[in-house]
Amino acid sequence: MNAIVELSGAHVVHKARSGGLFTRDRVYALTGADLTVAPGETVGVVGESGCGKSTLAKVLVGVVRPTSGTVSFQGRDLWSMPPAERRAAVGGSTGMIFQDPSTALNRRLTVRQILRDPLDVHGRGTKPQREERVRELMSLVGLPRALADALPGQLSGGQRQRVAIARALALDPGLVVADEPTSALDVSVRAQILNLLLDLKERLGLALVFVSHDIQTVRRMSDRVITMYLGRIVEESPAADVTDRARHPYTRALFSATPGLLDPIDPIPLTGPVPSATRPPSGCPFRTRCWKADGVCADRMPDFSAASPPGHRFRCHHPVEEDASTRDLVRQNHQSHPREP
Numbered sequence: 001m002n003a004i005v006e007l008s009g010a011h012v013v014h015k016a017r018s019g020g021l022f023t024r025d026r027v028y029a030l031t032g033a034d035l036t037v038a039p040g041e042t043v044g045v046v047g048e049s050g051c052g053k054s055t056l057a058k059v060l061v062g063v064v065r066p067t068s069g070t071v072s073f074q075g076r077d078l079w080s081m082p083p084a085e086r087r088a089a090v091g092g093s094t095g096m097i098f099q100d101p102s103t104a105l106n107r108r109l110t111v112r113q114i115l116r117d118p119l120d121v122h123g124r125g126t127k128p129q130r131e132e133r134v135r136e137l138m139s140l141v142g143l144p145r146a147l148a149d150a151l152p153g154q155l156s157g158g159q160r161q162r163v164a165i166a167r168a169l170a171l172d173p174g175l176v177v178a179d180e181p182t183s184a185l186d187v188s189v190r191a192q193i194l195n196l197l198l199d200l201k202e203r204l205g206l207a208l209v210f211v212s213h214d215i216q217t218v219r220r221m222s223d224r225v226i227t228m229y230l231g232r233i234v235e236e237s238p239a240a241d242v243t244d245r246a247r248h249p250y251t252r253a254l255f256s257a258t259p260g261l262l263d264p265i266d267p268i269p270l271t272g273p274v275p276s277a278t279r280p281p282s283g284c285p286f287r288t289r290c291w292k293a294d295g296v297c298a299d300r301m302p303d304f305s306a307a308s309p310p311g312h313r314f315r316c317h318h319p320v321e322e323d324a325s326t327r328d329l330v331r332q333n334h335q336s337h338p339r340e341p
């Protein structure tokens with residue numbers, strides 16, 4: 001089946017800023033990302049703050065242009081298209097849902113205007129057809145019609161996020177990218193929004209890329225989980241296996257620290273801070289915190305190795321043994337302290 005979107009060797013490098021001014025330093029937000037999203041699948045993206053999850057999400061929907069590498073939409077290189085064609089391709093294929101609907105929605109526009117805007121911009125249908133589409137979108141996300149003339153400030157947080165979801169769906173995209181879609185919401189409405197996303201995905205056959213700090217939710221929502229560390233994708237694993245069969249030490253450590261996923265055991269400790277994205281370590285970026293690291297890890301970043309089942313791959317010179325339990329890893333970690341190679 002053709003991929004909806006495919007990244008190949010995508011790098012994003014920003015100029016670093018200090019006190020509002022650019023410095024000579026560079027921030028390596030995304031390094032060599034290869035990723036394919038197929039129709040109908042849900043891909044979860046996990047990793048600590050600053051590891052490049054949002055950057056990856058924005059590259060996937062054409063909001064950020066990679067410094068190098070390619071982004072292909074249905075086989076066509078997005079950034080070599082003329083701008084008008086690119087906008088049409090992005091608008092018609094993808095929708096994005098941001099973390100905070102209060103800032104993502106124009107507070108001066110009514111719900112009806114917010115939902116009609118993408119239809120107007122992309123010239124979809126006649127005026128009455130657009131009005132009908134707005135009604136359809138509101139009903140799709142469970143918003144009462146009476147709210148059509150409300151402003152975002154008159155809605156609850158959950159209702160605002162429903163508007164943002166409806167807007168992302170306006171042009172009937174095949175892919176929706178949701179970047180922390182529930183983290184700004186009250187705990188009581190988070191489950192409703194997640195269930196809505198799952199329901200829409202099923203009903204509309206959407207592919208979903210779901211970025212979240214909440215590892216438990218990512219695992220529950222996704223078919224496949226991508227682990228990122230300091231701008232790099234270090235593992236791709238079927239979601240069902242990611243808790244106790246992931247092969248990258250970082251993925252195992254991340255999931256071991258999530259309450260409720262494993263038997264109550266001590267998490268695998270990670271020593272030291274995440275290094276700066278301005279000066280990432282040589283070789284494998286995780287080596288400075290990894291209990292398995294040695295000289296080769298400092299020399300070069302390993303290529304991806306394939307693991308079972310198909311679709312599982314990781315980048316590590318010293319992967320976790322296939323049958324190692326998290327308890328084994330905690331023990332190993334205690335025995336060998338991470339060394340600076």
Ligand SMILES: Nc1ncnc2c1ncn2[C@@H]1O[C@H](COP(=O)(O)OP(=O)(O)OP(=O)(O)O)[C@@H](O)[C@H]1O
Binds near residue numbers: 014028050052054
């Ligand atoms: N426009 C920018 N200019 C400079 N640096 C940036 C810019 N956007 C992102 N960065 C940096 O790039 C790195 C990756 O950022 P990104 O927002 O993608 O991470 P993240 O994993 O989504 O973080 P979080 O979970 O905290 O949202 C970080 O070091 C961040 O500070």
